[in-house]
Amino acid sequence: VHLDYLENGAxxxxxxxxxxxxQGFKEKGFSDKEGExxxxxxxxxxxxxxDLYYERCAACSSGDKTDGRILKKRTILIAASVGSYGAYLADGSEYR
Known part of the structure; x- marks a missing residue:
C-alpha cells in the first residue's frame, strides 16, 4: 500500500x-521486546x-508519469502513525 501511495504522488x-x-501487545501475550x-x-x-520507490525512480529517470505512476525522485518522509492514548483505554475517552 505504501508504494501505491508514493507512485500516486504522496x-x-x-x-x-x-x-x-x-501495552496492547502485552495484553495479547507478546513480550515487551516483541512489541518493540x-x-x-x-x-x-x-x-x-x-527505497523500492527510489529504485523505480532510478530505473525511469524521466520524472514523468509512467503507466499512470508518478516516478519522480523527491524527498519522501515517513511518519509514525500513533493513536491517542484514550483510544488504547477503549473507554471512549479520546472523544471527551
Whole structure:
C-alpha cells in the first residue's frame, strides 16, 4: 500500500501502526521486546517501500508519469502513525 501511495504522488507515508502499543501487545501475550520489534517493523516496512520507490525512480529517470505512476525522485518522509492514548483505554475517552 505504501508504494501505491508514493507512485500516486504522496510525499509522506505513515506506518501501519495506528493504536499499536506495547501495552496492547502485552495484553495479547507478546513480550515487551516483541512489541518493540513489531512497532520497529512497521517503520522498516515503510522504509522498504520508500527505497523500492527510489529504485523505480532510478530505473525511469524521466520524472514523468509512467503507466499512470508518478516516478519522480523527491524527498519522501515517513511518519509514525500513533493513536491517542484514550483510544488504547477503549473507554471512549479520546472523544471527551
Amino acid at each position: 510525499d509522506i507515508i505513515t506506518t501501519a501502526s495506528y493504536q499499536a502499543t506495547i 520489534n513489531m512497532l520497529r517493523r512497521s517503520v522498516e516496512i515503510a522504509c522498504e517501500a520508500r
